[in-house]
Amino acid sequence: MGGNALRIRGIAIICVAGLLAACGNSTSSTDSGTNTASAPGITATTITIGSTQPLTGRAAPGYSEISASSNAYFKYVNAHGGIFGRQITYTYYDDTYNPTMTASLTRKLILDDKVFALFSALGTPTHLAVVDYINSQKVPDLFVSSGCNCWNDVSNHPYTFGWQPDYTIEGKILGQYINQNLGGKKVGYFFQNDEFGLDGVKGLDAQLGASTVPDASRQNYVPTNTNVGPQIAALQASGAQVVVSFSIPAFTALALLGAAKVGYHPIWVVSNVGSDVTTLTGLLKSFSKGAAGVQLLGGMVTDAYLPLTGDSSNKWISLFKGIHDTYVSTLPWDGNVLYGMAQAYTLVQAIKAAGRNPTRASFVKALETTKLTGGPGLAPFGFSSSNHLGYLGVQVVTIAADGTQSTAGSVYTSSDSGPISQYSGSASSPPANGIP
Amino acid sequence: MVAVRSRVDRLVAPTLRRHLLIALGAAAVLLLLSAQIGAYDDYNLTAVAIFAVAAAGLTLLTGLNGQLSLGHGALMAIGAYTASLLLKDHRQLPVIVVLLISVLSAGVIGIAFGYAAARLRGPYLAGATLTLAVALPQVATRYKSIFGGESGLTVPPSAPPDWLGADFPPERWLAWIALAAAVVTMLLLANLLRSAPGRAFKAVRDNEAAAALAGIDVARTQVLAFVISAACAGLAGALFAYWSGITSPAGFSLGLSLQLITAIVIGGLGSLAGAVWGSIVLVFVPLLTSGMASTVHLPSAVADNLPLAIYGGILVIAMLVAPHGIQGALRRILAIGRARWEYPPRGGQKGVVDWDDPAPGT
Numbered sequence: 001m002g003g004n005a006l007r008i009r010g011i012a013i014i015c016v017a018g019l020l021a022a023c024g025n026s027t028s029s030t031d032s033g034t035n036t037a038s039a040p041g042i043t044a045t046t047i048t049i050g051s052t053q054p055l056t057g058r059a060a061p062g063y064s065e066i067s068a069s070s071n072a073y074f075k076y077v078n079a080h081g082g083i084f085g086r087q088i089t090y091t092y093y094d095d096t097y098n099p100t101m102t103a104s105l106t107r108k109l110i111l112d113d114k115v116f117a118l119f120s121a122l123g124t125p126t127h128l129a130v131v132d133y134i135n136s137q138k139v140p141d142l143f144v145s146s147g148c149n150c151w152n153d154v155s156n157h158p159y160t161f162g163w164q165p166d167y168t169i170e171g172k173i174l175g176q177y178i179n180q181n182l183g184g185k186k187v188g189y190f191f192q193n194d195e196f197g198l199d200g201v202k203g204l205d206a207q208l209g210a211s212t213v214p215d216a217s218r219q220n221y222v223p224t225n226t227n228v229g230p231q232i233a234a235l236q237a238s239g240a241q242v243v244v245s246f247s248i249p250a251f252t253a254l255a256l257l258g259a260a261k262v263g264y265h266p267i268w269v270v271s272n273v274g275s276d277v278t279t280l281t282g283l284l285k286s287f288s289k290g291a292a293g294v295q296l297l298g299g300m301v302t303d304a305y306l307p308l309t310g311d312s313s314n315k316w317i318s319l320f321k322g323i324h325d326t327y328v329s330t331l332p333w334d335g336n337v338l339y340g341m342a343q344a345y346t347l348v349q350a351i352k353a354a355g356r357n358p359t360r361a362s363f364v365k366a367l368e369t370t371k372l373t374g375g376p377g378l379a380p381f382g383f384s385s386s387n388h389l390g391y392l393g394v395q396v397v398t399i400a401a402d403g404t405q406s407t408a409g410s411v412y413t414s415s416d417s418g419p420i421s422q423y424s425g426s427a428s429s430p431p432a433n434g435i436p
Numbered sequence: 437m438v439a440v441r442s443r444v445d446r447l448v449a450p451t452l453r454r455h456l457l458i459a460l461g462a463a464a465v466l467l468l469l470s471a472q473i474g475a476y477d478d479y480n481l482t483a484v485a486i487f488a489v490a491a492a493g494l495t496l497l498t499g500l501n502g503q504l505s506l507g508h509g510a511l512m513a514i515g516a517y518t519a520s521l522l523l524k525d526h527r528q529l530p531v532i533v534v535l536l537i538s539v540l541s542a543g544v545i546g547i548a549f550g551y552a553a554a555r556l557r558g559p560y561l562a563g564a565t566l567t568l569a570v571a572l573p574q575v576a577t578r579y580k581s582i583f584g585g586e587s588g589l590t591v592p593p594s595a596p597p598d599w600l601g602a603d604f605p606p607e608r609w610l611a612w613i614a615l616a617a618a619v620v621t622m623l624l625l626a627n628l629l630r631s632a633p634g635r636a637f638k639a640v641r642d643n644e645a646a647a648a649l650a651g652i653d654v655a656r657t658q659v660l661a662f663v664i665s666a667a668c669a670g671l672a673g674a675l676f677a678y679w680s681g682i683t684s685p686a687g688f689s690l691g692l693s694l695q696l697i698t699a700i701v702i703g704g705l706g707s708l709a710g711a712v713w714g715s716i717v718l719v720f721v722p723l724l725t726s727g728m729a730s731t732v733h734l735p736s737a738v739a740d741n742l743p744l745a746i747y748g749g750i751l752v753i754a755m756l757v758a759p760h761g762i763q764g765a766l767r768r769i770l771a772i773g774r775a776r777w778e779y780p781p782r783g784g785q786k787g788v789v790d791w792d793d794p795a796p797g798t
Binding site for chain 1: 585587723727735736
C-alpha cells in the first residue's frame with residue numbers, strides 16, 4: 001500500500017512538473033484542444049471547488065442561503081454544458097461560524113476532497129483561522145465572503161482574493177453620506193468587536209473624524225453574547241441621533257428591537273452585510289414573536305454593490321431571479337441569494353479567463369491579469385498583481401417603511417487610504433444565455 | 437493450573453509492567469497505522485487522540501470519582517491559550533515544553549477550582565463547572581489585546597524535525613505528538629487507577645461516609661481527582677491549539693464541554709477504553725454526514741440541519757442499544773461468550789448473564 005501510494009505520488013509529481021513546463025511555454029496553447037486533469041480537483045469533465053459556510057448557528061440566518069444559491073447558478077451553468085465542457089461540483093460544509101470547525105473542515109476540503117480551489121468561504125474570524133494554511137498549500141482561495149481588508153495581502157497570502165467591497169471602503173462611503181446628508185447630527189457606532197467592525201469604524205473615522213464620536217458613543221458586541229441591551233442603553237444615553245451599525249443580521253435585528261423597546265429611535269446606518277431586508281424582517285418577527293417587523297427598518301440607510309433585489313426591470317435581477325425560481329425556489333428571493341449567484345457568476349468568469357486547462361498557479365495569475373468586466377457589480381473589481389481587493393465601491397441605499405429600497409446618489413469607489421471618487425462606468429447587461 | 441497461573445502472575449504481575457507492555461504495543465500499532473494512512477486521516481487520528489486525552493481525564497473525574505464537570509471545555513481552553521500565548525512570543529519553543537507548561541497551568545487552575553468543587557455536590561457542582569464553561573471564553577473577548585478577542589490567536593504549526601525529511605507531512609508529525617501524549621496519559625492514568633489513590637477515588641464515589649470511615653480524606657481525594665482531570669484537559673487543549681491552528685473563544689464553547697460528556701457516556705462511563713471509543717465516535721460520526729448539505733436534494737432549510745439531526749439520532753439510538761456505552765456493550769458481548777463457551781460466573785448458571793453487571797470485576 002505504501003509503495004503504491006509512493007508510486008502514485010511520484011507520477012503525480014512528474015505530471016505536475018510536466019504541466020508547469022508546458023505552462024511556462026505558452027498559456028494560449030492550453031486554450032484550445034482537449035481537457036486534461038491539469039490540477040488537483042480538475043478532471044477532463046469536472047472541476048471541484050469547496051467552501052465552509054455557517055449553515056446552522058448564530059450566523060446562519062440569511063448567510064446559509066449564499067452557498068445554496070451559488071450552487072443553483074452552477075447547476076444552471078452545468079445544465080447549459082458547463083464551462084469548457086466541465087461540470088462544476090460545489091462541496092460546502094457547515095462550520096457553524098466556529099473557527100475551530102473551519103480549520104478542520106478546510107483541511108477536509110483540501111486533503112480529502114482535493115478541491116481545486118476554495119470559493120466563497122464565509123466569515124472574518126472563521127477564515128482568518130485558515131488563510132495561512134490555505135496559502136501554505138498553494139490552493140486558490142477565491143472571493144472570501146467577508147469584507148475584511150485582510151484578504152488583500154498579496155505578499156503573505158498570494159492565493160487569497162476578496163470579493164465584496166472591504167469594510168473600510170464601505171465605512172468611508174457611508175461616512176461621506178452622513179457628512180453630506182445628516183451633517184450636524186450626533187453619531188454613534190455599534191459594531192462587531194473584530195476585524196469586521198473595526199475595519200468599518202476605521203473607514204467611518206476617516207470621514208467623520210475620530211474625535212467627533214466620543215468613546216461613550218462607540219459600543220461593540222461579540223457574537224457569542226446576544227444581550228445587547230447595555231450597549232443600546234449607552235448609545236441612547238450618549239444622545240447619538242445617528243447610529244452606524246457594522247453588525248451581522250442577527251445583531252442588527254437585536255439592536256433594532258433593543259432600541260425600539262426603550263423608545264430610542266435614531267437613524268440607523270447599517271453596513272451591507274447586516275441590512276438585508278428579507279432576512280431582517282424574518283429575524284425581527286421571530287425575535288419579537290411577531291410583535292415587530294419590517295416597519296422597524298423604515299428610514300434605514302445602507303449601501304449596495306449589486307443591483308437591488310426589488311428592481312425587476314434590471315436584466316441581472318431577472319436572470320438571477322429566474323434561476324432562483326427554477327433551482328432554489330424554497331429560499332426567499334433576497335440579497336443573500338443575489339450575493340451567492342453574483343459570486344458564482346464571478347467565479348465562472350474567472351474560470352473562463354484562466355483558460356481550458358489551468359493549474360492552481362496559472363489560475364491565480366489569470367485572475368490578476370484579466371479584468372473581469374461585464375458582471376453584475378455596480379463598481380469595478382480591484383484585482384491586479386499587487387491588489388486582491390474585490391469590488392472597489394458601493395452606492396448608498398435607503399429603505400422605506402414598507403421595506404422598499406431605493407438608491408441615493410451615484411456609485412463611489414475608493415481604497416483603504418485613498419480619496420473617494422465618483423464612478424463613471426456604466427452598468428452592464430448579462431449575456432443572452434446568462435453565462436459569461 | 438494454579439501453580440502456572442501464579443508463575444505467570446509473578447512474571448507480568450506488576451501492574452506497571454503490564455500497562456507498559458500494552459502501551460508499547462499500542463504505540464507500535466498506532467505508529468504503523470499513522471504511516472499507512474493519508475494526511476487527512478492522520479489529521480483525524482490526531483483529533484481522536486486529543487479528545488481521548490480530555491475524555492480520559494473527564495471519565496476519571498466523573499466516572500470514577502463521581503464529580504460531574506460541565507466545564508472541561510474551559511479547562512481545555514486554559515491549556516490552549518497557554519500554548520498559544522507561549523508560541524506567540526516564542527515560536528521556536530519545543531512542543532514538549534509547551535505541552536508541559538500547559539499541563540501545569542491547567543493543573544494550577546484545577547487546584548483552585550478543585551477546592552471549590554470539593555465542597556459542592558450534584559447539581560451545584562454541575563452548575564459551578566457550567567459557570568466556568570460559560571464565563572471563561574468571555575475573558576478572552578474582554579481582554580482582546582492579550583487573547584486576540586473573537587478572532588483568537590493563530591498558532592504556528594509544529595514543523596516536523598529535519599531528520600524526517602522535507603516531504604514528511606506535518607499532519608503525521610502532529611499525529612505522532614498527539615498519539616504519544618495520549619498513550620503516556622493513558623499509561624499514567626491506568627496505573628493511578630490500580631493504585632491507592634485510584635481505589636480512594638472509587639470509594640469516595642460510592643459512599644463518602646464509608647470512605648471517610650475507612651480513613652480516606654474525602655475532600656483531598658476529590659481535589660486530587662479534579663487536578664489530574666484538569667491537567668489532562670490542559671494537555672488536550674494545548675494539542676488542540678496545534679491541531680486547529682487557531683485558539684478562539686468559539687472553539688471552546690459550552691458545546692465542547694458537552695461533547696466531552698457525550699464521549700465518555702457513549703464510550704462507557706468510568707473506563708479509559710470507553711474514553712477512546714467515545715472520542716472515535718465524536719470525530720468520525722459527524723464526518724459521515726458533513727457533506728450532506730451540498731449533495732442532498734432537499735430544501736436547504738432541511739438539508740442544512742440534517743447532519744446535526746442525524747448525529748443526534750445516532751447518539752439517541754446508541755444510548756438505547758448500549759446504555760452502558762460501547763465499552764459496556766463489549767464487556768457484555770464478552771461475558772455472553774464466556775457464559776456460553778466457558779465456565780458459568782460465580783453463583784450463576786451456564787449460559788445466564790446478569791445484564792446489568794455482565795462482567796463483575798472488570
